[in-house]
Amino acid sequence: MARFQAPKGVSEYFPDRSTYFDYVRSTIIESARVAGYQLMELPAFEDTELFSRGVGESTDVVRKEMYTFEDRGGRSLTLRPEGTAGVMRAVIEHNLDRGQLPVKVYYSGAFFRAERPQAGRYRQFYQVGIEAIGVADPRIDVEVIAVADRAFKELGLSKYQLEITSLGDVLTRQNYLKELRAYIATISLDDETAARAELNPLRLFDDKRAEVKSLMSDAPVLMDFLTEESAKDFAKVQELLRLLGIDFVINPRMVRGLDYYTGTAFEFVHSELGAQTGIGGGGRYDGLMAQLGGQELSGIGFGLGVDRILLACEAEGIALPEGYGLDLFIVPLGTGDAALTIAEELRGRGIHVDLAFGDKALKGAMKSADRSGATYSMVLGADELESGVVALKEMKTGESSSVTLSALAHELIERISNFGEHS
RNA sequence: GUGGUCGUAGCUCAGCUGGUAGAGCACUCGGUUGUGGUCCGAGAUGUCGCGGGUUCGAGCCCCGUCGAUCACCCCA
Structure with missing residues (x-):
C-alpha cells in the first residue's frame, strides 16, 4: 500500500521545530494579551458568501484561492482564507459590539488558500491576528501596529521593516481610482495585465516585472488625494509611531490584498525570505461591519503569518530562549x-x-x-x-x-x- | 493556473558512458556492573517518490504522475 502523504502545500510542525513554532506563536499572542486583547475562537469554515462579500469579489483570494465545498444540506461553505471576516460575523451575530467599545480580540489558527505553494507560502498556514472594533482613533491604529512590533522585537528580529500608508476614505478612493484608471488607459499593457487592472487598478503597483514598474512610475499616487481629515489622521499615526520609537517608512504604493481596507494600512516586510517578503499586515476597515449587515463601526486589525515569522527567525539565526524546554x-x-x-x-x-x-x-x-x-x-x-x-x-x-x-x-x-x- | 530545478537509509548526500546501492551524521547494543557529551567496536535500516515504456539488464534513458523547491500571477 502506498504511504500516505500530507496534502500538497500544507505547513506542518513536529519536534523539535514545533517547539520553535509554538514559541513564536505564543510570543505574538502574549504581545496581544498584554495590550488587553482577548481570545476569539472561531470556526475554520464559514458561509462562502461571508468571504465573497467581506473580502471582496475582485480579490484573487475570492476569485481563485478559496477552498469551497458543499455540506450535506447543500450549503456552500468555505475554509477561511483570512480572519477578519469571521471575527466581524461573530461580533455582529452575538452583539458583542453592544457593550463597551472597542471590542479587542485576538485569534490564532489555520487559514487556507489554494495557491501554488512556494517558499513561505502554504495552502494551510497559520496566522495570529487581532482586531480592535468600534473606535476611530489614530491611537488605536498605532496600538495595533505596536502589538505586532513588540512581538517582533521580543522574538529578536531585526531585519524587518514597517511600511505604512493611508488608503483614505471611500470618497477619496473613488476620486483616486478615476484618475488612476484614466492614467492606465494611456499606457499599453498585455491582455492579462489589462484585465487585472480592470478589476482593481491598484494591483498594478504590486507587479514585479520591470516593464510594468516603469510604466507605473508616473502614475498618480493615492496619498495625494487624501481628504484633509484622512491626511490629519495619517500625520497623527506617524507622530505617534515616532513617539513610541517604532521605525517605519511610508510606502505610497502599498497594495493590500483584501478590498475592505480604508485609512491606515500597514505591512511588515522581512528582507531574508525570498519572494514572499510580507510577515504580516493589516489596516483600518471602516466599511466592513456595515457591509456584513452590522452597524456602522470602524475597526482595525492585523494578521501575522506565523510560518513566515518562524522562517524569518531562522533566517536571522535566532535561537530558542534559555529554559524553554525541560528543567x-x-x-x-x-x-x-x-x-x-x-x-x-x-x-x-x-x-x-x-x-x-x-x-x-x-x-x-x-x-x-x-x-x-x-x-x-x-x-x-x-x-x-x-x-x-x-x-x-x-x-x-x-x-x-x-x-x-x-x-x-x-x-x-x-x-x-x-x-x-x-x- | 504558468515556467525552471529536483525526488537514493531517519537526516545530508555520493553512485562513472545503463551491469539489481554506498558514505557521513543520527539510532540500538557493547567496551566502562551507578552518570550523558569525546573515543573504539558491533548492529539494524532502503519497494532508489509512484506507474508505465525502451533494454538481455534501469537508481541512471524515455513518457506520465505525485511531491518538494525556486520564480511569475497573488499573498501571511
Whole structure:
C-alpha cells in the first residue's frame, strides 16, 4: 500500500521545530494579551458568501484561492482564507459590539488558500491576528501596529521593516481610482495585465516585472488625494509611531490584498525570505461591519503569518530562549514507580520534567537525559530513595550537588531562571 | 493556473558512458556492573517518490504522475 502523504502545500510542525513554532506563536499572542486583547475562537469554515462579500469579489483570494465545498444540506461553505471576516460575523451575530467599545480580540489558527505553494507560502498556514472594533482613533491604529512590533522585537528580529500608508476614505478612493484608471488607459499593457487592472487598478503597483514598474512610475499616487481629515489622521499615526520609537517608512504604493481596507494600512516586510517578503499586515476597515449587515463601526486589525515569522527567525539565526524546554530529566534505576511519582509531583508545581521509561540501562538513560535538553538530571536508585538525598546534576557543566528529595521542588524553582515564563 | 530545478537509509548526500546501492551524521547494543557529551567496536535500516515504456539488464534513458523547491500571477 502506498504511504500516505500530507496534502500538497500544507505547513506542518513536529519536534523539535514545533517547539520553535509554538514559541513564536505564543510570543505574538502574549504581545496581544498584554495590550488587553482577548481570545476569539472561531470556526475554520464559514458561509462562502461571508468571504465573497467581506473580502471582496475582485480579490484573487475570492476569485481563485478559496477552498469551497458543499455540506450535506447543500450549503456552500468555505475554509477561511483570512480572519477578519469571521471575527466581524461573530461580533455582529452575538452583539458583542453592544457593550463597551472597542471590542479587542485576538485569534490564532489555520487559514487556507489554494495557491501554488512556494517558499513561505502554504495552502494551510497559520496566522495570529487581532482586531480592535468600534473606535476611530489614530491611537488605536498605532496600538495595533505596536502589538505586532513588540512581538517582533521580543522574538529578536531585526531585519524587518514597517511600511505604512493611508488608503483614505471611500470618497477619496473613488476620486483616486478615476484618475488612476484614466492614467492606465494611456499606457499599453498585455491582455492579462489589462484585465487585472480592470478589476482593481491598484494591483498594478504590486507587479514585479520591470516593464510594468516603469510604466507605473508616473502614475498618480493615492496619498495625494487624501481628504484633509484622512491626511490629519495619517500625520497623527506617524507622530505617534515616532513617539513610541517604532521605525517605519511610508510606502505610497502599498497594495493590500483584501478590498475592505480604508485609512491606515500597514505591512511588515522581512528582507531574508525570498519572494514572499510580507510577515504580516493589516489596516483600518471602516466599511466592513456595515457591509456584513452590522452597524456602522470602524475597526482595525492585523494578521501575522506565523510560518513566515518562524522562517524569518531562522533566517536571522535566532535561537530558542534559555529554559524553554525541560528543567529536569530523571534516570530511574529499578525505581520506575517512585520516579514517576516524583515527576508527577514536580510537574504539578509547574516544573518541566521527563524521565526514562522501559527500564533503560543507565548509560542509555543518561544519553536520553542529554538528548532531552533538560537543564538538570538526577539518577534515582535504591540508595537515593533510602537516604532521601539525590545528586542534582547540571548537564551543561557536569557539576552536581546534593539535594534532599523533600527540598527538590523548591531547589529547582530557585535555580531555574525564567521560571514560569515557558509554562 | 504558468515556467525552471529536483525526488537514493531517519537526516545530508555520493553512485562513472545503463551491469539489481554506498558514505557521513543520527539510532540500538557493547567496551566502562551507578552518570550523558569525546573515543573504539558491533548492529539494524532502503519497494532508489509512484506507474508505465525502451533494454538481455534501469537508481541512471524515455513518457506520465505525485511531491518538494525556486520564480511569475497573488499573498501571511
